[in-house]
Amino acid sequence: MSDPRSIVSHAGWLTTEPPAEPVTLPASLKRAPSGVNELMTEHLVVNMGPQHPSTHGVLRVLLELDGEEVITGEAVVGYLHRGIEKLAEHRRYNAVGTLMDRGDYVTGIMNELAFALAAEKVAEIEVPRRADWLRVLLSELNRLASHLVWYGTMGLDAGAMGQFLYAVRDRENLLDILEDVTGQRMMFNYVRPGGVVNDITRTAEVKIHRFLKTIDRYLDEHDELLGGNEIFQGRMRGVGVISKEMAVAFGLTGANLRASGLSFDVRRDRPYSAYEEMKFDIPVAEEGDCYARYLVRMAEMRQSVRIIRQCIDGLPEGDFTAKVPKILRPPAGEAYAAVESARGELGVYLVSDGTENPYRMRYRPPALFALQAGEALLPGVMLADAVVILGSLDFVLGEIDR
Amino acid sequence: MTLLVGILRVLAALGLMLANGVVLIYMLRKVLGRLHLRLGPTELGPAGMFQTTADVLKLLTKEDPTPTHVDKVLYFIAPAIVFVPSLAAYAALPFSSTWTIANLDLGLLYTFAILSLVPLGVVAAGWSSFNKWSLIGAMRAVASQVSYEVPMLLAALPPVMIAGSLNMGDIARAQDGFVWFWLPCLPAFLLFIMAGLIEVNQTPFDMSEADSELVAGYATEYSSMKFGLLFLAEFSNTFIFAALLVTLFLGGWNLPLIPDEILFGIGAPVIFLIKTYLVIFVFMWIRGTLPRVRIDQLLAFGWKVLLPLSLAWVMVTAVGVKLWPVLLGGVR
Numbered sequence: 001m002s003d004p005r006s007i008v009s010h011a012g013w014l015t016t017e018p019p020a021e022p023v024t025l026p027a028s029l030k031r032a033p034s035g036v037n038e039l040m041t042e043h044l045v046v047n048m049g050p051q052h053p054s055t056h057g058v059l060r061v062l063l064e065l066d067g068e069e070v071i072t073g074e075a076v077v078g079y080l081h082r083g084i085e086k087l088a089e090h091r092r093y094n095a096v097g098t099l100m101d102r103g104d105y106v107t108g109i110m111n112e113l114a115f116a117l118a119a120e121k122v123a124e125i126e127v128p129r130r131a132d133w134l135r136v137l138l139s140e141l142n143r144l145a146s147h148l149v150w151y152g153t154m155g156l157d158a159g160a161m162g163q164f165l166y167a168v169r170d171r172e173n174l175l176d177i178l179e180d181v182t183g184q185r186m187m188f189n190y191v192r193p194g195g196v197v198n199d200i201t202r203t204a205e206v207k208i209h210r211f212l213k214t215i216d217r218y219l220d221e222h223d224e225l226l227g228g229n230e231i232f233q234g235r236m237r238g239v240g241v242i243s244k245e246m247a248v249a250f251g252l253t254g255a256n257l258r259a260s261g262l263s264f265d266v267r268r269d270r271p272y273s274a275y276e277e278m279k280f281d282i283p284v285a286e287e288g289d290c291y292a293r294y295l296v297r298m299a300e301m302r303q304s305v306r307i308i309r310q311c312i313d314g315l316p317e318g319d320f321t322a323k324v325p326k327i328l329r330p331p332a333g334e335a336y337a338a339v340e341s342a343r344g345e346l347g348v349y350l351v352s353d354g355t356e357n358p359y360r361m362r363y364r365p366p367a368l369f370a371l372q373a374g375e376a377l378l379p380g381v382m383l384a385d386a387v388v389i390l391g392s393l394d395f396v397l398g399e400i401d402r
Numbered sequence: 403m404t405l406l407v408g409i410l411r412v413l414a415a416l417g418l419m420l421a422n423g424v425v426l427i428y429m430l431r432k433v434l435g436r437l438h439l440r441l442g443p444t445e446l447g448p449a450g451m452f453q454t455t456a457d458v459l460k461l462l463t464k465e466d467p468t469p470t471h472v473d474k475v476l477y478f479i480a481p482a483i484v485f486v487p488s489l490a491a492y493a494a495l496p497f498s499s500t501w502t503i504a505n506l507d508l509g510l511l512y513t514f515a516i517l518s519l520v521p522l523g524v525v526a527a528g529w530s531s532f533n534k535w536s537l538i539g540a541m542r543a544v545a546s547q548v549s550y551e552v553p554m555l556l557a558a559l560p561p562v563m564i565a566g567s568l569n570m571g572d573i574a575r576a577q578d579g580f581v582w583f584w585l586p587c588l589p590a591f592l593l594f595i596m597a598g599l600i601e602v603n604q605t606p607f608d609m610s611e612a613d614s615e616l617v618a619g620y621a622t623e624y625s626s627m628k629f630g631l632l633f634l635a636e637f638s639n640t641f642i643f644a645a646l647l648v649t650l651f652l653g654g655w656n657l658p659l660i661p662d663e664i665l666f667g668i669g670a671p672v673i674f675l676i677k678t679y680l681v682i683f684v685f686m687w688i689r690g691t692l693p694r695v696r697i698d699q700l701l702a703f704g705w706k707v708l709l710p711l712s713l714a715w716v717m718v719t720a721v722g723v724k725l726w727p728v729l730l731g732g733v734r
Contacts, residue, residue, distance in 0.1 A: 159694025
């Protein structure tokens with residue numbers, strides 16, 4: 001990854017020491033560049049992005065091509081930098097959620113939840129049980145929506161167009177539910193320190209039940225439409241293989257890690273909210289290629305549906321929020337809280353100095369690590385594979401650039 | 403008088419091509435819309451029928467900027483190189499036993515020859531655009547079309563051998579009262595569809611303008627009516643290829659169990675057009691559903707599977723054509 005400081009930092013920071021040398025890659029990754037030989041040929045340097053159809057937002061990838069083969073690729077990030085971490089230092093605890101929503105804008109609920117958990121740890125707030133269950137319910141709805149976006153764009157990257165619209169159909173239902181509960185389709189600002197903003201509405205419950213009636217059939221349909229397709233499998237199998245060692249070395253989490261054969265899920269291994277009370281499996285695949293990532297995410301969608309069923313059936317009675325003062329002033333201290341967002345472990349490290357604003361908020365975006373791994377996979381693949389690999393890692397630039 | 407008739411024929415081809423473009427764009431939007439759980443155009447005219455007209459007007463009236471550094475001559479000529487062969491290829495299509503623009507004895511050969519000029523225009527467009535994505539798209543077009551022209555020609559051979567003529571009217575006539583050629587030439591039929599999809603640059607083989615990889619491939623730098631010409635040529639190629647498929651394998655203007663004599667006059671061309679548009683519908687269906695293959699998979703499949711297969715089938719057909727009378731004689 002290129003040094004993004006030219007874009008995201010003010011001039012004073014440029015005087016600091018450059019970052020240490022990047023991790024050396026496993027030898028299997030370094031393929032010798034075939035290329036300039038006896039024929040007078042030249043490598044082609046192209047800019048994929050920031051306005052390329054398949055870079056998922058505003059990622060720019062500098063590609064050096066030898067014909068169709070990628071020699072090197074360098075991701076240039078920072079085009080979407082808004083200074084979320086810095087801005088959080090000037091917001092009250094209740095208002096940071098609006099910033100978190102704009103980080104990974106596809107999974108707003110989970111971002112807010114990560115911050116709320118950290119704030120609750122610092123302020124030592126006990127969250128009512130119903131609020132915990134609502135948080136889990138909404139998280140899973142949001143995870144499903146996020147995975148559907150991924151499923152749709154993955155197909156677009158592979159060149160299929162139809163299934164994207166089918167994914168959007170289901171996501172539309174989900175956003176409808178989320179809108180009913182939170183009042184917003186994407187920038188929810190729903191999970192606050194202490195609980196959630198309002199209780200689930202009657203209409204939303206009806207909508208969720210209606211949604212649950214159709215979703216299993218629709219997920220089967222998705223699987224057949226794209227996953228069962230010979231051409232799609234041909235594009236995905238054996239492409240972009242991430243070994244266990246590499247996945248760990250790059251700090252991958254979430255579905256990308258689980259597709260490489262390592263079973264780690266924050267929801268199960270460091271449970272938060274009501275996940276301890278839920279029954280769900282952690283899908284794992286061994287191959288580590290793009291198709292494994294596809295399978296893991298598709299299986300996760302079914303697990304999400306399972307959790308949603310449990311939540312909506314067993315939603316406990318009680319308050320939806322704890323008694324939290326309007327202006328929250330947690331005691332000085334620090335806390336780290338992590339949630340399993342749709343992309344992996346999303347952590348928030350929060351330092352409080354006893355005032356009404358956080359002293360420092362650091363936000364660990366799982367997609368940043370996925371992008372770095374994707375960058376390392378680029379040398380030696382075909383141009384078309386590069387698109388598929390980057391697509392399969394499911395990153396959202398809003399989260400990477402913050 | 404001959405000159406006047408000649409001019410009228412060219413105009414007929416041009417009119418057909420333009421009308422076909424208008425129909426196909428509307429059809430593509432509606433079909434893709436339905437496949438994608440959308441409605442397609444609805445606003446302009448009944449069921450959005452005039453949407454295409456509005457688009458053409460937009461393309462015609464739009465500013466036509468020429469990017470800096472382009473190779474001006476090639477850049478201007480390229481759309482014409484793509485457009486003209488596509489227009490000329492209408493000449494030999496047999497709409498009925500009497501309706502052809504030019505009744506050529508080597509009609510099939512002529513059509514293939516003239517269509518193989520299209521990649522030339524694509525390369526010219528990609529090369530002259532001064533855009534790296536265009537260049538990659540053009541190179542892909544060459545690679546895929548060169549490797550698929552051979553299987554395509556070989557796949558067209560079995561019907562020719564059975565019919566014993568390169569005149570497309572004769573080939574269609576040979577299927578009257580006989581079984582349509584897709585059945586005795588089934589592998590060739592499938593090969594021809596595949597090669598044709600590549601030839602007309604359609605998903606899953608839309609290599610040269612793979613939008614998720616190459617932005618818009620060779621057409622990236624083109625706008626307004628120059629882009630319109632490239633676009634129109636693509637639609638017209640789709641029509642020509644579908645018409646070839648209908649002529650070679652699906653009985654041309656014939657219908658099963660109805661002899662040719664009954665389908666005199668206007669009936670035969672209508673049947674031909676309906677069949678052609680049904681084939682195009684299938685292409686659009688494929689386009690709305692399938693993902694794209696990778697260029698190296700495509701080339702490997704072409705050279706390692708399709709080429710030997712089509713050669714083998716040509717041989718099988720050759721033997722079959724020779725043995726057929728003998729077998730018939732044996733039965734008698």
